[in-house]
Amino acid sequence: xxxxxxxxxxxxxxxxxxxxxxxxxxxxxxxxxxxxxxxxxxxxxxxxxxxxxxxxxxxxxxxxxxxxxxxxxxxxxxxxxxxxxxxxxxxxxxxxxxxxxxxxxxxxxxxxxxxxxxxxxxxxxxxxxxxxxxxxxxxxxxxxxxxxxxxxxxxxxxxxxxxxxxxxxxxxxxxxxxxxxxxxxxxxxxxxxxxxxxxxxxxxxxxxxxxxxxxxxxxxxxxxxxxxxxxxxxxxxxxxxxxxxxxxxxxxxxxxxxxxxxxxxxxxxxxxxxxxxxxxxxxxxxxxxxxxxxxxxxxxxxxxxxxxxxxxxxxxxxxxxxxxxxxxxxxxxxxxxxxxxxxxxxxxxxxxx
Numbered sequence: 001x002x003x004x005x006x007x008x009x010x011x012x013x014x015x016x017x018x019x020x021x022x023x024x025x026x027x028x029x030x031x032x033x034x035x036x037x038x039x040x041x042x043x044x045x046x047x048x049x050x051x052x053x054x055x056x057x058x059x060x061x062x063x064x065x066x067x068x069x070x071x072x073x074x075x076x077x078x079x080x081x082x083x084x085x086x087x088x089x090x091x092x093x094x095x096x097x098x099x100x101x102x103x104x105x106x107x108x109x110x111x112x113x114x115x116x117x118x119x120x121x122x123x124x125x126x127x128x129x130x131x132x133x134x135x136x137x138x139x140x141x142x143x144x145x146x147x148x149x150x151x152x153x154x155x156x157x158x159x160x161x162x163x164x165x166x167x168x169x170x171x172x173x174x175x176x177x178x179x180x181x182x183x184x185x186x187x188x189x190x191x192x193x194x195x196x197x198x199x200x201x202x203x204x205x206x207x208x209x210x211x212x213x214x215x216x217x218x219x220x221x222x223x224x225x226x227x228x229x230x231x232x233x234x235x236x237x238x239x240x241x242x243x244x245x246x247x248x249x250x251x252x253x254x255x256x257x258x259x260x261x262x263x264x265x266x267x268x269x270x271x272x273x274x275x276x277x278x279x280x281x282x283x284x285x286x287x288x289x290x291x292x293x294x295x296x297x298x299x300x301x302x303x304x305x306x307x308x309x310x311x312x313x314x315x316x317x318x319x320x321x322x323x324x325x326x327x328x329x330x331x332x333x334x335x336x337x338x339x340x341x342x343x344x345x346x347x348x349x350x351x352x353x
Contacts, residue, residue, distance in 0.1 A: 036163060040170030042330050045205055046212025047072070047175050065176045079246075082239045203340050208333040214300045219249035221296060222256065222288070226263070229284050233277045235267050252332050253316045256292060260285035 047068050054064035174181070182201070189197035223246030230238035241263045248259025264285065267278035319331025 032163075036166050036170060038330070040167050040174050042208070042212070042333075043167070043171045044174035044178060045208040046216070047171070047209075048178055048205065049209040049213050051175060051178075061179070062176065065172070068175070069172055079243050082243060086237050086240050200340065200344060203344075204337040207336050207340065211333045211336065214297075215250050215252070217300050218292065218296060219246040222246060222249040222259075222292070225288065230263070230281065233267075233280045235263075235277050235281060236269055236273045237266075241266055256285075256289055260289065 050068050051061070051064045054067060055061060059067070182205070186194060186198050186201065223242045226245040227238055227242035230241050235241060244262055244266075245256075245259050248255040248262070251258070260281075264278050264282045267273040267281050268275065315331035315335040319327030319334070321327070
């Protein structure tokens with residue numbers, strides 16, 4: 001290829017590269033906003049089947065949306081009211097124990113005696129002398145690290161609360177305006193292909209909605225059954241552990257296993273649980289996971305698009321790597337949407353050739 005004006009070509013190429021870098025930087029700057037919008041859109045699609053159900057019961061759209069949002073907020077308020085008193089009680093007990101130890105003034109000697117009793121050959125005095133010298137030399141640096149950690153943690157908590165509020169507002173707006181947003185998107189398709197485009201889009205949104213509602217339903221079932229069983233075996237804090245079971249059941253693929261492991265370990269807390277309770281909980285969750293995999297999940301997810309197991313694993317890993325927990329949550333409905341397009345668009349086109 002003959003270049004007639006090298007300067008012009010170089011200028012255009014430089015401008016193109018600069019524009020690309022600018023676009024990438026802009027996407028990185030608004031990545032948090034895009035994450036908020038994506039989360040709200042995912043939640044609104046999940047709430048849409050419930051809103052549609054209420055509309056079929058002759059409720060107007062605004063009333064159905066209001067009832068749905070109030071039900072969701074009420075559920076989360078109930079969860080907070082369950083967890084908060086337990087956390088306050090445990091923190092109060094911890095502060096009381098620390099205060100008692102400090103007032104007694106024998107924490108260091110007691111610790112030395114305990115270590116000497118457990119490890120008779122260890123030079124306890126030399127170890128403590130080394131630790132005291134190291135603390136004296138690095139006290140200022142440790143204080144600055146602690147201060148930075150407190151500031152960082154406070155900022156993360158405030159950022160999480162602000163993000164939750166933004167997602168809530170966006171979810172309410174998107175849930176209320178889902179039909180109008182759909183119509184606006186459908187107008188972008190050519191008139192000759194609009195009917196087919198609408199059919200595929202409705203299948204995709206319905207699949208996402210049924211998936212979200214299915215995961216929430218499985219979480220509720222796991223949480224309620226866990227509450228009943230853990231109360232029977234007198235596990236520590238059965239209400240809190242039931243909330244743990246509920247939230248981990250929302251995570252596809254490994255959520256129930258991870259939550260069950262945490263609950264079994266919580267049953268081994270000294271002074272609160274017992275090995276017998278932990279064994280009983282372990283047996284219960286092994287049985288429950290089999291029932292969930294072969295009975296509960298197929299029935300609840302029957303209206304969502306079936307996704308092969310290998311695709312579930314790859315999608316969950318890829319989504320988790322890209323967007324963390326949110327990516328793992330939305331990866332499977334995204335994979336289901338791609339499967340719909342693959343089965344109903346790509347394969348028929350390939351068969352026509």
